[in-house]
Amino acid sequence: MMIELERLLRSQGFGSRADCRALVRSGSVGVAGQLCENPFARFEADGLSFTVDGVAWLYRRFAYLALHKPAGYECSQRPLHHPSVYSLLPDPLLTRGVQAVGRLDEDSTGLLLLTDDGQFIHRYTSPKKAVPKVYEVTTRHVVDAPQIAALLAGVVLNDDPRPVAAQDCVLLGPRCLCLTVTEGRYHLVKRMLAAAGNRVEALHRISIGGFVLPASLEVGKWMWLEAPELELLAADKVSTF
Template sequence: MRSIADILFTQGFGSRRQCLALIASGVVCVRGEVITDPDAFFETQDLTFEVAGVLRRYQDKILIALHKPAGYECSVKPSSHPSVLRLLPADFVTRGVQPVGRLDEDTTGLLLLTDDGELNHVLTHPKRHVPKTYEVCLAHDATPAFLAKLEEGVVLRDDPHPVHALKVSLLGAKTIEVVIDFGRYHVVKRLIAAAGNRCVGLKRTGFGAFRLPADLASGKWRVIDPKVIFAP
């Protein structure tokens, strides 16, 4: 059980004083009832509530799937382009969600964000080998020799040990799907270049067992269960 004031605070609706002001203004509802007592207690399991007409579900920790458009940086403090955090509601940002890994500014597709530091560590630690799936548009046709190099292994400039894709699928003459389980700076683009082609378009379509939903439009997000990342 937690007070509604504490619930709003932990869910990112501002400082404690701001949360008290929201309650006093009559914009907080639980099960259709306006709550004006900041000390009203509720069971948080399966709790849904509204703030200014926006429905939220109480979550101790949150995991978000965002369909990242081009032109956004995966940084809290971006240098030359807007942060992906601009695409999220303010309460999510206030509670401290962070990108799980990074996508380049010009890369689109599935980006996970969470305020669960332990989960973020699990999903990004090299020893975990969590697979990521990408759709790659190529400058030149994907020849059998090129595809073979991706699967057999190529050497990147900063590593003498060959690296390879877990799986490569041909989607079109100049479009392939690549699955990798390691991360490096510009790794997919460099992998493609080392195999003798050039990446002209890159979209992440999967993270672990989770695939970018077909109905999740560019720039939109949804809350997901971490279990879907690790599903068999």
């Protein structure tokens, strides 16, 4: 797809067409390693690399991101009591409208997906899709066999008579377990543990679909999701990253 440079920059979150035109004319934009001061120059968008103020970017029709969420951040663009996870992203990604795919509580940590692709958001938040999400759960009390059995068989939450069952539940330590769920209800894991007779002290999301939070992704940092990671996300079993 051939596209004018100012329109390309606008699609990638660098402001209005007027803003992008001024950015190019100021000498701030390079394309494929060469300075370009013509905002109307046309380029093949797919796979195009460019720089803005020396920062390298790659044209992407949609942005797919993984963020290692820290504790103490809200998954809201209008946070009430704590900083927003969106403050951890560069401005162009915010301008192009990336949104969190589901949420993690303020005190929860781990894998958070973000995108500006509405179909992707639906795919990974729709209850009908039953996408597995794996959490490492630290509990207040020692986890016993009846609690694990209850989580696997299904517990009843206070707002729904229909039992909710974990897809998998593995004991990692006296007060730590690995829990897999396929729903995305509000405070689901915390409420499930409470219904089983325990309490969540810490919650860390390890994976979504088949994609595991990379050990190399530091807390508070984000990464692009490319084709290999997107394929893992679409898998229904966790793979070693």
